[in-house]
Amino acid sequence: MSTVVLPRIMEIGGGSIVHLPRVLQSIGSKKPLIVTDKMMIQLGYLGKLQSILQDHGIESEVYADTVPEPTAVSIQSGIEKVKGGLFDAVIALGGGSPIDSAKAIAVMGKFGGTINDYRFPRQVNKQGLPIIAIPTTAGTGSECTRFTIITDEKTDEKLLCAGAGFMPIAAIIDYELTISVPARTTADTGIDAMTHAIEAYVSRKANPYSDSQAIAAMKLIGPNLRKVYHDGNNKAAREAMMLGSTLAGIAFSNASVALVHGMSRPVGAFFHVPHGLSNAMLLPAVTRFSLESAKTRYAECARALTFAKLTDNDDTAGEKLLTTLVDLNESLSVPTPAQFGMDKKHFFAVVETMAKQAEASGSPGNNPKIPTIAEMVTIYKQLWNG
Numbered sequence: 001m002s003t004v005v006l007p008r009i010m011e012i013g014g015g016s017i018v019h020l021p022r023v024l025q026s027i028g029s030k031k032p033l034i035v036t037d038k039m040m041i042q043l044g045y046l047g048k049l050q051s052i053l054q055d056h057g058i059e060s061e062v063y064a065d066t067v068p069e070p071t072a073v074s075i076q077s078g079i080e081k082v083k084g085g086l087f088d089a090v091i092a093l094g095g096g097s098p099i100d101s102a103k104a105i106a107v108m109g110k111f112g113g114t115i116n117d118y119r120f121p122r123q124v125n126k127q128g129l130p131i132i133a134i135p136t137t138a139g140t141g142s143e144c145t146r147f148t149i150i151t152d153e154k155t156d157e158k159l160l161c162a163g164a165g166f167m168p169i170a171a172i173i174d175y176e177l178t179i180s181v182p183a184r185t186t187a188d189t190g191i192d193a194m195t196h197a198i199e200a201y202v203s204r205k206a207n208p209y210s211d212s213q214a215i216a217a218m219k220l221i222g223p224n225l226r227k228v229y230h231d232g233n234n235k236a237a238r239e240a241m242m243l244g245s246t247l248a249g250i251a252f253s254n255a256s257v258a259l260v261h262g263m264s265r266p267v268g269a270f271f272h273v274p275h276g277l278s279n280a281m282l283l284p285a286v287t288r289f290s291l292e293s294a295k296t297r298y299a300e301c302a303r304a305l306t307f308a309k310l311t312d313n314d315d316t317a318g319e320k321l322l323t324t325l326v327d328l329n330e331s332l333s334v335p336t337p338a339q340f341g342m343d344k345k346h347f348f349a350v351v352e353t354m355a356k357q358a359e360a361s362g363s364p365g366n367n368p369k370i371p372t373i374a375e376m377v378t379i380y381k382q383l384w385n386g
């Protein structure tokens with residue numbers, strides 16, 4: 001059995017941001033709160049969005065204080081704004097962080113409490129304010145997932161919050177908004193999207209629906225990830241990555257992520273590594289650990305990503321997946337933990353805690369090979385030893 005949850009409306013394609021007024025109208029929103037960040041102001045995206053709304057006589061207000069890798073404190077003022085009761089929808093504009101912030105603001109603004117009250121394994125199915133998500137990276141896929149991740153800064157823990165209540169009612173998937181994303185962020189977010197598709201496909205919660213979305217996502221992402229990193233103006237590649245990222249989001253939201261994400265969140269929380277980058281660091285080692293337990297599934301990933309030929313047998317395709325993931329990190333200039341500037345002593349001092357936090361998130365339990373704490377510690381240490 002599987003349950004599929006999706007946004008009610010998805011507007012897809014270059015320039016589709018102009019359909020925002022129509023989307024608001026269809027959900028009966030007359031006074032939305034725009035949740036975004038300073039970068040969206042600098043890039044002029046917020047101004048563009050506001051002028052589209054003004055042209056249609058729609059009044060809006062802005063909360064632009066969201067931060068990368070959002071924390072409980074960073075969303076608090078947004079929650080207070082919503083508690084004022086003036087708004088009937090939340091428009092999330094930006095990368096994964098503003099969208100994740102907006103999700104928590106939309107739910108907690110209506111129902112109160114602290115972010116700890118909403119953490120996994122609780123299923124948050126009650127609807128906060130309706131969310132219209134407009135991603136500007138490709139991407140976290142947050143525009144079409146039933147998850148949000150907020151860091152509790154008291155414990156330095158990234159809390160996974162899950163449930164239909166966090167699913168946007170609508171998503172506007174306009175790849176033109178991703179053209180100006182810098183190369184580093186393009187690579188990090190692209191690897192995140194690829195990881196979503198792979199993990200959804202090998203997950204113990206995979207189902208025919210999530211499989212179809214994951215395979216479609218990999219076919220779009222595999223041949224285009226390097227292209228967008230090396231030439232951000234390649235519109236066809238940007239469009240493929242944007243759609244691939246959304247499909248990958250749909251895939252994992254209706255299956256799950258697995259060990260890479262489980263182990264990646266604590267690294268991000270302790271060492272302030274961007275989410276896609278900590279995934280990239282872990283992806284080769286975790287795939288090597290898991291490969292034998294789902295050989296056929298990983299081989300299918302390699303073929304869909306075009307890392308292996310359709311005629312390669314499962315052993316060859318699996319090998320090609322491992323080598324290509326290592327090569328990919330190199331060609332996308334993914335730093336090692338040392339190159340990123342992580343403190344090795346500190347890292348080794350917290351590996352056990354990180355492994356325990358990973359396990360508590362539930363994600364490693366969806367992996368084809370479920371690791372022990374000791375096995376996760378070994379994988380973490382491999383990041384330093386190669």
Ligand SMILES: [Fe+2]
Binds near residue numbers: 140192193196275
């Ligand atoms: Fe992710």
